[in-house]
Amino acid sequence: MLSNILFYSLDKAIKQYRRFAQANIDRAGIAITIDQWLVLRVILENDDLTQTEIGDRVFKDQASVARxxxxxTERSLLVAEALPHDGRRTQLRVxxxxxxxxxxxxxxxxxxxQIALRGLSEEDTAQLQQLLERIYLNCTPQP
Amino acid sequence: MLSNILFYSLDKAIKQYRRFAQANIDRAGIAITIDQWLVLRVILENDDLTQTEIGDRVFKDQASVARxxxxxTERSLLVAEALPHDGRRTQLRVxxxxxxxxxxxxxxxxxxxQIALRGLSEEDTAQLQQLLERIYLNCTPQP
DNA sequence: AATAGATGTATGATATATCATGAAGGTTGC
DNA sequence: GCAACCTTCATGATATATCATACATCTATT
Incomplete structure (x- = not known):
């Protein structure tokens, strides 16, 4: 049964959370996707990252971040100014x-x-996070 | 910190697992994506499902399943034959x-x-699965 | 039997994921 | 200085996700 496979449950949980979260943003009448929000947030907190570095933080590749x-930028939530000391990059500002x-x-x-974690104790989420990190490491090729 | 947010860890773990799993399929020289494999597998096990029903099982929507x-079908891993009793549907066969x-x-x-779950006990995976199911339910609107 | 509503499938538009590559700019070693 | 290499960003191709919609077909009601 698919339902017994852990990775199916993982996929199911994160997809449902994303749908739920996006639906609530939409319902509030805010025109942004979760992924755009995530990138915008990272840029706000640190405006001197390259696209690759932003991608590392939000777990996307550079091509996705570029788009x-x-x-x-097209939606004017972000502006890019030329950087004098490096012609390849731009200064991003929210x-x-x-x-x-x-x-x-x-x-x-x-x-x-809060809603998504209803019924989970602090220990539950801590353990969940620890197990997820372990899975991540197990799937990461050693350099 | 993003790293303290559970849903970031969830996203990170499932993405890394998918990359890992797809890389191993590619490395074996097998030309199929994980999502295609999942759908093909469901059809093999039950060849009389509608696209919507397949989508429910693999947690995709009908449009994704159709594509x-x-x-x-284009890759000849699946054939579709007309069904006499319902002109809308086809009989899918692997x-x-x-x-x-x-x-x-x-x-x-x-x-x-096996590699992804290295170091996790039976109880770990069971608890993980239970917590993920709880998150899923928390994010699912009640009908 | 005709019609209204439900169901099954396909597809357009937009967003994201991934891989590959191109183009421009920067750095290093000689 | 310049050649080889590296970094940064953009983009093409393909696959998937989501929403909306179109179209055909089936079912139920009258």
Missing amino acids: IIRLL TAEGQRILDAVHPIVLSNR | IIRLL TAEGQRILDAVHPIVLSNR
């Missing part, structure tokens, strides 16, 4: 509108997490 | 080539799971 940044959206999403994200 | 079935690929992937999938 998300393009969308965020705009006022971007900040407004981050602020609006924040309470929704907190509420989403 | 995966089209690819599997071809010999499809069966060959399922057989080739099977030991790789078992090995992937």
